[in-house]
Amino acid sequence: MRKLKSLLLAAAALGAMTAASYTQEVTLRLHQMLPPQATIPAKALTPWREKVVADSGGRIQIDQFDAMALGGTPPQLVDQVNDNVVDLIWTVIGYTPGRFPSTETFELPFFMTTGEATSKAFHEYCEKRCVDEFAGMKVIAWHAHGPGLIHSKNPVNKLEDMKGLKIRGGSRVINQMLEALGATPVGMPVPAVSEALSKGVIDATTIPWEVTPSLRVSELVKNHTGFSGSHGLYTQTFVFAMSQASYDKLPDDLKAVIDANSGIETAAMFGRVMDEGDAGGLKIAQDLGNNIITLDEAETQRWKDAAAPLIDAWIAEMSAKGLDAEAMVTEAQELITKHTPEM
Structure with missing residues (x-):
């Protein structure tokens, strides 16, 4: 009887614990x-x-x-x-x-x-x-x-227009890309962009269309530069x-x-x-009558050529740290192609 009572108490305790786990x-x-x-x-x-x-x-x-x-x-x-x-x-x-x-x-x-x-x-x-x-x-x-763009106070119609521009970048790699394109990168989190633009700390920013409404970017700058082809400048x-x-x-x-x-x-x-969200951000800029620039294929290729050395430099840097960087780059490109319809 004593053994049976112990078993019953143990079963009851287990049941209570199980019930508690399912009502937590x-x-x-x-x-x-x-x-x-x-x-x-x-x-x-x-x-x-x-x-x-x-x-x-x-x-x-x-x-x-x-x-x-x-x-x-x-x-x-x-x-x-x-x-x-x-x-x-x-x-x-x-x-x-x-x-x-x-x-x-x-x-x-x-x-x-x-x-x-x-x-x-x-x-x-x-x-x-x-x-x-x-x-x-x-x-x-x-x-x-989605595709990152350049939102600027003055028009960016060609690669040379980037020279000396103070542009917000959101990461180490993006800042390196901006530098390769001739700009002066200024790193900051995205919530700081509106104040930086309004106070003249930066001349332009790199962000996708979708975040421009919440930051009022299309009210603070009037020029927006995108690129031809299926690949965006950055993400x-x-x-x-x-x-x-x-x-x-x-x-x-x-x-x-x-x-x-x-x-x-x-x-x-x-x-x-x-x-x-990109579609909504673009529409706001269009409704404001802003200057929406899409660089043609030839000009886009000039930007690709200017930025290409960054890829090799990144591979060399990461390889020196022991990463299989060349394989990582190949795999990233293959996966993007795999998941992009009709590419």
């Missing part, structure tokens, strides 16, 4: 840099958050903090999630130069096509090449934005990630909810909403 509720804090009306927080993070809440039957709640509301600067978001200060972050990978070298491949000039296609390629590439660099994070999606890379410690604390069924809302299709969704 958790509130996660998501921190990111942009104002809430910007494309990613409004059209990607919010729908993702709502779907996770619904898929979990309300057992996962997510509080979204926009525009660095919890403090710190955009480059500190990676440390905030690694140190378990917050549970989720979305950020620009290039804001922490040198920390994620394998991701820089996708920022090289004239590699990217569309935001969606490049995001799918980037996520697939990172699952193979970048996991160790993101230790401490449960990555939900790696992704990229910037992003990570949407959860603290590994926060993920590990979840019961298995809630981990499964996060897993089901992670991966290449989530990356594609983020890239797709950025492509859609």
Whole structure:
């Protein structure tokens, strides 16, 4: 009887623990840099958050903090999630130069096509090449934005117009590209662009169309330069990630909810909403009567030729650090081609 009673008590305790694991509720804090009306927080993070809440039957709640509301600067978001200060972050990978070298491949000039296609390629590439660099994070999606452009106070109609221009760049590689094109790069996170333009700290900025509305860029400058062909000048890379410690604390069924809302299709969704945002940003500039410049094929080729040495220099730099950089470049190009329709 005593043995039976012990077994019954153990079974009851196990049952209680199992029941508790399936009724556990958790509130996660998501921190990111942009104002809430910007494309990613409004059209990607919010729908993702709502779907996770619904898929979990309300057992996962997510509080979204926009525009660095919890403090710190955009480059500190990676440390905030690694140190378990917050549970989720979305950020620009290039804001922490040198920390994620394998991701820089996708920022090289004239590699990217569309935001969606490049995001799918980037996520697939990172699952193979970048996991160790993101230790401490449960990555939900790696992704990229649509074609980067030059938004300037004075028209940029040819390569020579870049000479001496103070242009904001968003990462180490993009700044190197701007320098190769003759400009004077000024590194800063994207939330600082509006003030820098209005105060004359910079003459121009490199960003995609989708973020121009939230930064009022089309009101601050009147010239916008894009390029011919299927490849954009550059893209910037992003990570949407959860603290590994926060993920590990979840019961298995809630981990499964996060897993089901992670991966290449989530990356594609983020890239797709950025492509859609590009159309909206372009329309605002057109409605304002701004000067929309598309360089023809011959002029675009001059820019490609000017930027090409950066690719070889990057391969040499990364190879010296022990990375198989030539293979990384080839793989990135092949994956972008694979995921770009009719390419």
